[in-house]
Amino acid sequence: MRSIPALDTTLRDRIDAWWRAANYLSVGQIYLCDNPLLERPLVPDDIKRMRLGHWGTTPGQNFIYAHLNRLIAAHDLDMIYVSGPGHGGPAVVANTWLEGTYGEIYPDVSQDEPGMRRLFRQFSFPGGIPSHASPETPGSIHEGGELGYSLSHSFGAVFDNPDLIVACVVGDGEAETGPLATAWQSTRFLDAAHDGAVLPILHLNGFKIANPTLLARIPREELVALMHGAGWEPRFVEGHEPAPMHDAMAAALDDCLAAIRAIQSAARGGQPPTSRRWPMIVLASPKGWTGPRIVDGVRIEGTFHAHQVPIPDPRGNPEHLRLLEQWLRSYRPQELFHPDGRLREEIAALAPKGSRRMGANLHANGGSLLRSLRLPDFRAYAVDVGQRGARGSGDTHVLGPFVRDVCVLNEAARNFRVFGPDETISNGLGAVLEKTDRQWALPISPQDEHLAASGRVMEVLSEHQCEGWLEGYLLTGRHGLFNCYEAFVHIVDSMFNQHAKWLKVAGRLPWRRPIASLNILLSSHVWRQDHNGFTHQDPGFVDHVMNKKPEVVRVYLPPDANCLLSVMDHCLRSRQYVNVVVAGKHPSPQWLDIDEAAAHCAEGIGIWEWAGNEAEGLGPDVVLACCGDVPTLETLAAVQLLREHLPELRVRVVNVVDLCRLMPREEHPHGLDSSEFDELFTTDRPVVFAFHSYPWLIHRLTYRRTNHANIHVRGYKEEGTITTPFDMTVLNELDRFHLAIEAIDRLPGSERKLAVKRLFRTRLAEHRRWIEQHGEDLPEIRDWRWSGGAAPAA
Numbered sequence: 089m090r091s092i093p094a095l096d097t098t099l100r101d102r103i104d105a106w107w108r109a110a111n112y113l114s115v116g117q118i119y120l121c122d123n124p125l126l127e128r129p130l131v132p133d134d135i136k137r138m139r140l141g142h143w144g145t146t147p148g149q150n151f152i153y154a155h156l157n158r159l160i161a162a163h164d165l166d167m168i169y170v171s172g173p174g175h176g177g178p179a180v181v182a183n184t185w186l187e188g189t190y191g192e193i194y195p196d197v198s199q200d201e202p203g204m205r206r207l208f209r210q211f212s213f214p215g216g217i218p219s220h221a222s223p224e225t226p227g228s229i230h231e232g233g234e235l236g237y238s239l240s241h242s243f244g245a246v247f248d249n250p251d252l253i254v255a256c257v258v259g260d261g262e263a264e265t266g267p268l269a270t271a272w273q274s275t276r277f278l279d280a281a282h283d284g285a286v287l288p289i290l291h292l293n294g295f296k297i298a299n300p301t302l303l304a305r306i307p308r309e310e311l312v313a314l315m316h317g318a319g320w321e322p323r324f325v326e327g328h329e330p331a332p333m334h335d336a337m338a339a340a341l342d343d344c345l346a347a348i349r350a351i352q353s354a355a356r357g358g359q360p361p362t363s364r365r366w367p368m369i370v371l372a373s374p375k376g377w378t379g380p381r382i383v384d385g386v387r388i389e390g391t392f393h394a395h396q397v398p399i400p401d402p403r404g405n406p407e408h409l410r411l412l413e414q415w416l417r418s419y420r421p422q423e424l425f426h427p428d429g430r431l432r433e434e435i436a437a438l439a440p441k442g443s444r445r446m447g448a449n450l451h452a453n454g455g456s457l458l459r460s461l462r463l464p465d466f467r468a469y470a471v472d473v474g475q476r477g478a479r480g481s482g483d484t485h486v487l488g489p490f491v492r493d494v495c496v497l498n499e500a501a502r503n504f505r506v507f508g509p510d511e512t513i514s515n516g517l518g519a520v521l522e523k524t525d526r527q528w529a530l531p532i533s534p535q536d537e538h539l540a541a542s543g544r545v546m547e548v549l550s551e552h553q554c555e556g557w558l559e560g561y562l563l564t565g566r567h568g569l570f571n572c573y574e575a576f577v578h579i580v581d582s583m584f585n586q587h588a589k590w591l592k593v594a595g596r597l598p599w600r601r602p603i604a605s606l607n608i609l610l611s612s613h614v615w616r617q618d619h620n621g622f623t624h625q626d627p628g629f630v631d632h633v634m635n636k637k638p639e640v641v642r643v644y645l646p647p648d649a650n651c652l653l654s655v656m657d658h659c660l661r662s663r664q665y666v667n668v669v670v671a672g673k674h675p676s677p678q679w680l681d682i683d684e685a686a687a688h689c690a691e692g693i694g695i696w697e698w699a700g701n702e703a704e705g706l707g708p709d710v711v712l713a714c715c716g717d718v719p720t721l722e723t724l725a726a727v728q729l730l731r732e733h734l735p736e737l738r739v740r741v742v743n744v745v746d747l748c749r750l751m752p753r754e755e756h757p758h759g760l761d762s763s764e765f766d767e768l769f770t771t772d773r774p775v776v777f778a779f780h781s782y783p784w785l786i787h788r789l790t791y792r793r794t795n796h797a798n799i800h801v802r803g804y805k806e807e808g809t810i811t812t813p814f815d816m817t818v819l820n821e822l823d824r825f826h827l828a829i830e831a832i833d834r835l836p837g838s839e840r841k842l843a844v845k846r847l848f849r850t851r852l853a854e855h856r857r858w859i860e861q862h863g864e865d866l867p868e869i870r871d872w873r874w875s876g877g878a879a880p881a882a
């Protein structure tokens with residue numbers, strides 16, 4: 089076994105003192121509302137009434153933070169800290185308070201006795217701060233409330249940040265989650281020449297809330313083999329005696345840094361990325377290290393009982409109060425702080441200086457580094473719509489060259505990437521690969537295509553990694569696009585939740601600068617799953633997204649390629665949102681020329697006068713509304729049927745691009761006010777609304793509108809299988825015939841209308857017979873063209 093060089097004793101004492109100070113402040117946050125420096129014996133009134141927070145992970149994180157401070161200062165490192173078990177919020181807060189960044193951002197929480205009292209009181213307290221490494225925490229890009237995303241976020245942060253190292257604490261419980269288990273493989277995508285490095289510190293404290301952890305119980309050699317299989321070379325720091333643990337941790341960190349530098353300089357000197365392993369640390373230390381050993385006869389330190397608040401009732405139980413005081417005094421606060429609460433200078437000297445402090449590193453306030461993208465003029469990529477309804481090549485295929493050129497124009501700035509689970513080509517964005525590659529750090533075979541050590545496209549078959557990488561990339565001040573099959577984006581429902589929550593909170597903190605929006609392009613959508621069928625048919629992500637705070641979510645359903653271009657241009661310029669864009673990839677009709685599209689998308693909703701036939705001043709008999717590319721096609725086909733068979737019927741067509749326009753103005757900044765809504769949808773006419781997703785969402789958004797009782801929504805109602813594109817709409821009664829019948833049913837009856845309805849039913853029966861015999865749609869459906877209105881003005 090290699091002997092570990094001992095740390096210089098002054099330095100070791102300083103690190104140990106920092107660690108004790110951070111531990112003291114962490115315990116203080118969990119328990120105390122007064123007497124922060126223990127100037128007198130603790131009394132019950134010094135103790136918070138509600139004692140919340142997580143102690144178990146905290147001393148380990150404090151230990152790591154103290155050692156990283158030494159490393160950063162010694163090597164002038166550009167480093168940020170990601171706390172996977174972010175429930176150890178007291179640790180990150182304590183350390184940023186000690187290094188001075190906390191008080192710089194929150195002057196009330198100053199580095200003195202009153203500030204320390206506030207620091208303690210505010211933690212997990214109404215009107216105070218949450219118990220995690222939340223957006224309020226300086227230096228955090230990762231709250232770590234929902235476990236599993238720390239490594240993905242860390243990798244996202246280092247892409248295109250060659251000098252950055254992210255020290256990422258991974259909980260051994262967190263490591264059991266699917267996203268984290270896959271995230272180890274991110275090494276396979278790291279470009280050591282142009283990206284920075286992630287230094288994972290797997291915190292093997294052995295337990296979760298109530299169970300041991302898998303990685304702590306498997307034989308060490310299996311853990312090593314597991315890590316080897318993902319491209320890591322672990323260094324173990326194991327024990328509980330502070331002095332040898334300090335020596336071991338310092339040596340391991342120095343060793344890791346040297347290994348990172350060696351890999352980077354080899355790659356930056358032009359060597360190909362073969363058979364290298366990135367360094368990592370396994371820190372095996374007791375859960376709740378330095379905390380109470382036994383409380384009420386139950387072992388605490390080194391067991392899962394240390395997870396949250398180890399001494400439950402020091403306010404009501406004198407023995408608990410005594411144990412707490414003993415615990416706090418074990419850190420010897422009088423050696424750490426001046427009587428006025430300031431950290432002693434020799435300990436404070438451990439912190440790096442200025443923006444090298446992890447709480448002040450600008451990468452962790454990414455908006456402050458954000459540069460706008462250089463965007464090509466989206467109009468230059470427009471489809472020429474000679475005839476309304478002309479068949480296009482597939483909307484995302486039109487978008488592809490635009491995204492390609494966004495990559496090209498920002499190549500030098502290296503601040504834009506496309507992420508996707510193996511689907512960039514499948515989703516119609518293949519043009520991007522004309523000018524860049526998919527980044528890949530493993531060997532490349534001659535038959536591989538568009539793989540290279542460096543490229544703007546990141547593809548791995550893990551929606552979690554795509555989403556997590558992109559979030560990390562955005563949170564550190566860059567831009568990107570995540571393209572995904574619509575049905576499988578649900579895999580990241582929960583990650584989206586967490587990001588939306590982060591944006592909401594961060595948006596209200598003046599010191600956090602706005603970051604680029606998270607842009608999610610959902611293609612390969614529910615209506616066109618010819619290859620795959622029912623498993624791939626699920627348009628519910630937008631329902632989920634619309635639950636989130638209106639200030640952070642936007643949902644767009646462009647009806648054609650020119651609208652998609654306009655919407656994407658807007659999304660890539662926007663800040664601090666999650667933009668969800670749903671667009672098809674199959675050839676489909678094109679309705680608006682580029683100027684009309686830009687104007688329509690700017691409004692987000694509008695009457696397509698060229699499609700309707702309402703007489704001036706009289707208003708419509710019926711409104712046919714549509715949202716989404718396939719619903720728009722079926723709506724226009726229904727309009728054409730009605731105009732052909734019931735020409736006296738006055739029809740209005742309303743198309744919705746921006747779903748949030750349907751909400752009341754008071755509830756969403758994009759919402760229409762009631763008079764605007766009534767002007768479009770009337771106050772008393774039937775509205776047949778063809779919607780891309782599940783119908784209930786439209787009711788949810790419009791239930792307060794005057795005419796809501798007359799709004800009849802058709803959408804996906806979970807009828808699906810492998811069948812023809814048109815039959816998918818028929819199965820869900822969103823097709824042109826059902827829409828037209830619905831419109832007729834909502835109007836006063838007549839003999840003629842009954843006859844027309846019968847005719848449409850016959851056509852539906854013909855459709856069924858035909859597809860069952862021929863396996864494809866009727867020629868009149870496949871070759872259907874809009875003939876009802878004028879071409880766009882030249």
Ligand SMILES: Cc1ncc(C[n+]2csc(CCOP(=O)(O)OP(=O)(O)O)c2C)c(N)n1
Pocket residue numbers: 142144145173175233234235236258259260261262263265291293295296297301375395
């Ligand atoms: C995805 C997810 N599932 C469950 C939880 C509830 N939870 C909070 S802490 C915890 C145990 C975490 O163990 P570990 O990652 O080892 O952290 P540590 O033991 O260091 O606190 C669990 C299950 C969670 N926060 N996130």
